Amino acid sequence: MGTVQEAGIRDWNFPRGVASVALMVGFAREHGVPAARMLQGSGLNEKQLANPDEQIDAHTELAVIRNLVRELGARPDLGLEVGRRYRITTFGIFGFACVSSPTLGEAISLALRYLELSFTFCIPAARWRPGEFMARIHDERVPADVRRFLVERDVTAMFQMLSDLMGHRVELLRADFDFEPPPDLRLYAEIYGLTPNFEAEHNVFTMDPAILERPLPQANEHTWAMCLAQCTELVSRRRARTGIAAEVRELLVPRGGLDGFAVPPGIDSVARDLNMSTRTLRRHLDAAGTSYRQLLDEVRRALAEEMLTATPLSVSDVAIRLGYAEASTFIHAFKRWTGTTPSAYRRGALTPSVR
Structure with missing residues (x-):
């Protein structure tokens, strides 16, 4: 034991x-x-x-x-x-x-x-x-x-x-x-x-x-106590700022992982899942310094990067799995997030630079 x-x-x-x-x-x-x-x-x-x-x-x-x-x-x-x-x-x-x-x-x-x-x-x-x-x-x-x-x-x-x-x-x-x-x-x-x-x-x-x-x-006992108090305060501040954001992110991530096909839920659906009105959810997210759109972009970006580097899915398939009706819309969004296209990102991630 x-x-x-x-x-x-x-x-x-x-x-x-x-x-x-x-x-x-x-x-x-x-x-x-x-x-x-x-x-x-x-x-x-x-x-x-x-x-x-x-x-x-x-x-x-x-x-x-x-x-x-x-x-x-x-x-x-x-x-x-x-x-x-x-x-x-x-x-x-x-x-x-x-x-x-x-x-x-x-x-x-x-x-x-x-x-x-x-x-x-x-x-x-x-x-x-x-x-x-x-x-x-x-x-x-x-x-x-x-x-x-x-x-x-x-x-x-x-x-x-x-x-x-x-x-x-x-x-x-x-x-x-x-x-x-x-x-x-x-x-x-x-x-x-x-x-x-x-x-x-x-x-x-x-x-x-x-x-x-x-x-x-x-x-040093006194320094240790002081540092512990500061660590506790810092963790509390970070959790307070990210609590509602973390809950929304969790609802935006598809339950089926990379293999799942799931159009991300809209803000009204997310608000219902959190037992609050859409207006209240917007207010809480604003107080946390973020928004539904920003969190959706963060989740989509993370999933897109993972699918482009860890799966053989085409750019069009990635776009569909992220809930985009058109591949061109996804490509435009991805370029806004990363400064490059999905295809270029995939090539760069899979091909180390030769120096």
């Missing part, structure tokens, strides 16, 4: 700051990719990346990630290279809360509880049992076209964060990845201190649970 702690969220689709996007744009710039190409189709500009209070939708970061993979995906260790750039300071108050925690185990529990203050797309779960601490990193809901990159990035970022907390590299007992091994394992060994297992059933890393009880070098 053991103790299991799940993350406070089940899915990667939560609002986040821009620090992660800024980090990836900086990495790409170092490797010859200008910021404009990295931000294409995201709706972001460089000025926004410098604003620590800027908040973005997860799909916005996902657009930047896809640009990065398209531009630099030929690099075999891209996810590892990017992941090792994430440090405690990248995570703001969330990172400071972890740093000031009494022990590594307390820091891990805190991180899982407030995971929506991170930038992860892969969702971790922790299990403590006699002689072993195991973290399983769930990637089932991560889009297939960027899944390997995000597993490598997110697991490496988590490991880097644990090592930063301890002040030295954390010693792992085992590391497993569910994808095939790269041609060269040296960077894996350099980062993790061991050679991982590949083509495993799950993404997992394990440690000796004894190190979880060790006091952290910068533990």
Whole structure:
């Protein structure tokens, strides 16, 4: 028997700051990719990346990630290279809360509880049992076209964060990845201190649970309490702003997934499902800083990108499945969202740049 702690969220689709996007744009710039190409189709500009209070939708970061993979995906260790750039300071108050925690185990529990203050797309779960601490990193809901990159990035970022907390590299007992091994394992060994297992059933890393009880070098009870209060307040503010929007988004996503044919429900239907009048729904969405049309565009864009990169559907079929009567109307909308056509987007996503 053991103790299991799940993350406070089940899915990667939560609002986040821009620090992660800024980090990836900086990495790409170092490797010859200008910021404009990295931000294409995201709706972001460089000025926004410098604003620590800027908040973005997860799909916005996902657009930047896809640009990065398209531009630099030929690099075999891209996810590892990017992941090792994430440090405690990248995570703001969330990172400071972890740093000031009494022990590594307390820091891990805190991180899982407030995971929506991170930038992860892969969702971790922790299990403590006699002689072993195991973290399983769930990637089932991560889009297939960027899944390997995000597993490598997110697991490496988590490991880097644990090592930063301890002040030295954390010693792992085992590391497993569910994808095939790269041609060269040296960077894996350099980062993790061991050679991982590949083509495993799950993404997992394990440690000796004894190190979880060790006091952290910068533990401070008063700072920890202050940071926890700020994390709680930040999560509450984000949830308050996104509560009704999240409910509407959920109703707009077709129940059949990518294989389902479903014309998105109109605002009147959504309002009835939420047991309110259309006027009241419009008012709530306006107070949340959004609208039915904006949320419908966000859902359609996310589904369109997924279908164009993960299925062989034609552009016309994608348009029909998204509820468009004409392919031309969908193409116009997609170009407004991303700055490019569906066909060009598909070619770019499936063909890494040769540099």
